[in-house]
Amino acid sequence: MEKLLEVKDLHVSFDTYGGEVKAVRGVNFDLKRGETLAIVGESGSGKSVTTKALMQLIPMPPGRIKEGEILFEGRDIAKMNEKQMQKIRGKEMSMIFQDPMTSLNPTMKVGNQIMEGLIKHQKMNKAQARKRVVELLDLVGIPDPEGRMKQYPHQFSGGMRQRVVVAIALACNPKLLIADEPTTALDVTIQAQILELMKDIQKKTDSATIFITHDLGVVANVADRVAVMYAGKIVEVGTVDDIFYNPKHPYTWGLLGSMPSLDSEDEELYAIPGSPPDLLDPPKGDAFAARNEYAMKIDLEEEPPMFKVSDTHYAATWLLHENAPNIEPPETVKKRMKGMANSSSSSSEGERV
Amino acid sequence: MSQEKLVEIKNLKQHFQTGRHSVVKAVDGLNFDIYKGETFGLVGESGCGKSTTGRTIIRLYDATDGEVIFNGEDVHGKKDRSQLKKFNREMQMIFQDPYASLNPRMKVEDIIAEGMDIHGLAENDKARKEKVHELLETVGLNKEHANRYPHEFSGGQRQRIGVARALAVDPSFIIADEPISALDVSIQAQVVNLLKKLQQEKGLTYLFIAHDLSMVKYISDRIGVMYFGKMVELAPADDLYNHPIHPYTQSLLSAIPLPDPDYERSRERFTYDPNNHDTSEEPEFREVRPGHFVLCTTKEFEHYKKEHGTVNQ
Numbered sequence: 223m224e225k226l227l228e229v230k231d232l233h234v235s236f237d238t239y240g241g242e243v244k245a246v247r248g249v250n251f252d253l254k255r256g257e258t259l260a261i262v263g264e265s266g267s268g269k270s271v272t273t274k275a276l277m278q279l280i281p282m283p284p285g286r287i288k289e290g291e292i293l294f295e296g297r298d299i300a301k302m303n304e305k306q307m308q309k310i311r312g313k314e315m316s317m318i319f320q321d322p323m324t325s326l327n328p329t330m331k332v333g334n335q336i337m338e339g340l341i342k343h344q345k346m347n348k349a350q351a352r353k354r355v356v357e358l359l360d361l362v363g364i365p366d367p368e369g370r371m372k373q374y375p376h377q378f379s380g381g382m383r384q385r386v387v388v389a390i391a392l393a394c395n396p397k398l399l400i401a402d403e404p405t406t407a408l409d410v411t412i413q414a415q416i417l418e419l420m421k422d423i424q425k426k427t428d429s430a431t432i433f434i435t436h437d438l439g440v441v442a443n444v445a446d447r448v449a450v451m452y453a454g455k456i457v458e459v460g461t462v463d464d465i466f467y468n469p470k471h472p473y474t475w476g477l478l479g480s481m482p483s484l485d486s487e488d489e490e491l492y493a494i495p496g497s498p499p500d501l502l503d504p505p506k507g508d509a510f511a512a513r514n515e516y517a518m519k520i521d522l523e524e525e526p527p528m529f530k531v532s533d534t535h536y537a538a539t540w541l542l543h544e545n546a547p548n549i550e551p552p553e554t555v556k557k558r559m560k561g562m563a564n565s566s567s568s569s570s571e572g573e574r575v
Numbered sequence: 576m577s578q579e580k581l582v583e584i585k586n587l588k589q590h591f592q593t594g595r596h597s598v599v600k601a602v603d604g605l606n607f608d609i610y611k612g613e614t615f616g617l618v619g620e621s622g623c624g625k626s627t628t629g630r631t632i633i634r635l636y637d638a639t640d641g642e643v644i645f646n647g648e649d650v651h652g653k654k655d656r657s658q659l660k661k662f663n664r665e666m667q668m669i670f671q672d673p674y675a676s677l678n679p680r681m682k683v684e685d686i687i688a689e690g691m692d693i694h695g696l697a698e699n700d701k702a703r704k705e706k707v708h709e710l711l712e713t714v715g716l717n718k719e720h721a722n723r724y725p726h727e728f729s730g731g732q733r734q735r736i737g738v739a740r741a742l743a744v745d746p747s748f749i750i751a752d753e754p755i756s757a758l759d760v761s762i763q764a765q766v767v768n769l770l771k772k773l774q775q776e777k778g779l780t781y782l783f784i785a786h787d788l789s790m791v792k793y794i795s796d797r798i799g800v801m802y803f804g805k806m807v808e809l810a811p812a813d814d815l816y817n818h819p820i821h822p823y824t825q826s827l828l829s830a831i832p833l834p835d836p837d838y839e840r841s842r843e844r845f846t847y848d849p850n851n852h853d854t855s856e857e858p859e860f861r862e863v864r865p866g867h868f869v870l871c872t873t874k875e876f877e878h879y880k881k882e883h884g885t886v887n888q
Contacts (some may be wrong), residue, residue, distance in 0.1 A: 300758065413830070438760070482790060
């Protein structure tokens with residue numbers, strides 16, 4: 223598969239009165255056509271800022287892309303001006319936001335909101351656009367599309383509103399869809415419906431998706447590959463099986479261990495102690511060291527590079543260095559890894575890249 | 576766990592008048608007991624009335640009908656100030672949003688001690704300060720935090736302050752209304768572990784309201800599932816997850832994504848259709864398995880009993 227998107231060494235900072243907040247500090251990843259990449263991490267880890275940078279939705283100032291390239295089909299988005307960007311935004315890449323209550327215009331009929339992009343980008347006339355809106359509403363599973371398109375957002379329930387948001391995002395058949403916590407505000411049953419819908423549409427249109435969430439259950443459901451972010455960096459990236467069944471980074475262990483599984487007994491949850499670092503003044507060495515019970519001396523001095531675990535799996539932790547002691551992940555995480563016991567990549571060393 | 580009832584909820588109704596002729600029946604005829612020392616989980620989708628139930632039990636709303644019997648006395652009905660005070664001391668609440676539930680103009684010390692001041696629990700300033708420091712340490716903060724304001728804390732820390740405030744008057748029963756929904760995953764585990772620890776140390780009873788079913792399963796002894804103001808199923812936590820009987824519970828459980836890709840690839844979702852029920856009579860709450868209650872009609876009851884009645888693990 224060819225690469226649709228390549229992000230190289232992306233740095234995004236915000237200039238505030240307190241100083242420069244380094245929200246994203248050197249992020250690298252790529253995305254193929256038709257693939258779903260999930261980005262997980264705590265609030266403040268830089269996952270939303272990364273994807274907003276892709277769409278150039280970061281308010282500048284105070285924000286700025288300090289360094290790095292965002293190659294979308296070979297063109298560098300980071301260097302585009304607003305006019306060029308407007309041709310891409312909504313047409314070739316589009317975004318689904320977290321809160322369907324605030325991402326729709328309450329004073330506009332739903333149909334007109336979906337038509338906006340079609341008229342602007344696809345140069346459709348009103349009649350054509352209206353026909354397409356009916357198709358789209360049908361696609362996202364809203365019954366009675368002709369009647370519903372004449373209604374206002376407040377006449378829709380939360381799940382239905384999120385379907386409208388999905389319809390807007392899909393209107394121009396984007397090649398890249400960015401979903402920023404699209405189901406966090408919804409109930410589990412509605413969440414399941416929206417996730418199924420998104421997967422279904424992805425199959426039909428072969429668009430690539432970046433899925434931001436902190437719900438690891440959702441990640442396991444939708445993702446092909448997973449990137450774990452911490453303090454503005456990707457600390458581990460791999461296929462969904464790599465991350466869930468053979469995690470290497472202690473932060474990933476912490477995330478997995480802090481979620482109870484439905485068959486877990488009465489043992490205490492594995493909680494990551496402390497809270498994330500202040501990105502105004504990121505700590506020296508590994509940003510996770512202060513919360514990491516496996517931290518070594520070197521973690522406090524030097525930042526770990528990415529180590530290669532397998533062709534698809536990389537992690538930035540000194541534990542994978544050849545001189546590092548052989549450390550086993552905590553019991554609760556090991557239980558989840560049961561299925562991968564016989565995998566070849568269970569060694570605790572990686573190749574430095 | 577003892578079988579002594581701490582709270583009995585009898586036919587509780589909470590209706591809201593939303594227009595001259597329209598009434599929202601947020602809670603419509605609830606019956607359940609909460610035993611001393613247990614954690615009772617209440618789950619359901621948004622709008623099913625679970626938060627309203629919690630708020631009605633603690634009398635933030637006046638119930639339309641029904642009784643909440645706490646330690647043998649009805650919470651609702653005419654009460655003078657001193658009687659109400661007694662309940663308020665025994666029952667406390669932890670709220671969902673740690674940003675909205677702490678007064679931004681008050682110092683942490685005063686937030687935590689407010690209940691103590693009202694109930695006259697601290698003899699003098701020194702005792703008050705000491706108690707606040709002790710509480711802060713119990714919830715994993717330190718005493719230097721007492722002189723700060725809420726905005727200086729992170730979400731997880733604020734929720735700890737909320738827990739400390741609830742504990743300040745030594746209650747025996749705490750209603751936790753989605754106490755972890757607004758927190759990050761790693762912080763959720765910290766707060767849940769704290770709640771569990773406190774329960775063991777102080778013998779607290781919890782009513783834990785949430786929509787995150789895996790967390791509810793983890794923390795609760797028994798779970799009630801609500802749907803449109805009614806309880807449709809009530810069972811011990813494990814039994815509910817392993818043998819859900821009511822089709823709504825089954826659909827709810829089948830919708831939870833789990834952090835396990837292999838399971839996710841094979842998970843099949845089951846949709847609930849309320850029209851499939853037997854409508855020949857009003858459904859009632861019946862015991863299908865020992866301790867496992869389901870809202871059903873006689874006909875459905877026979878059917879459930881045949882299918883799920885025998886205990887086989």
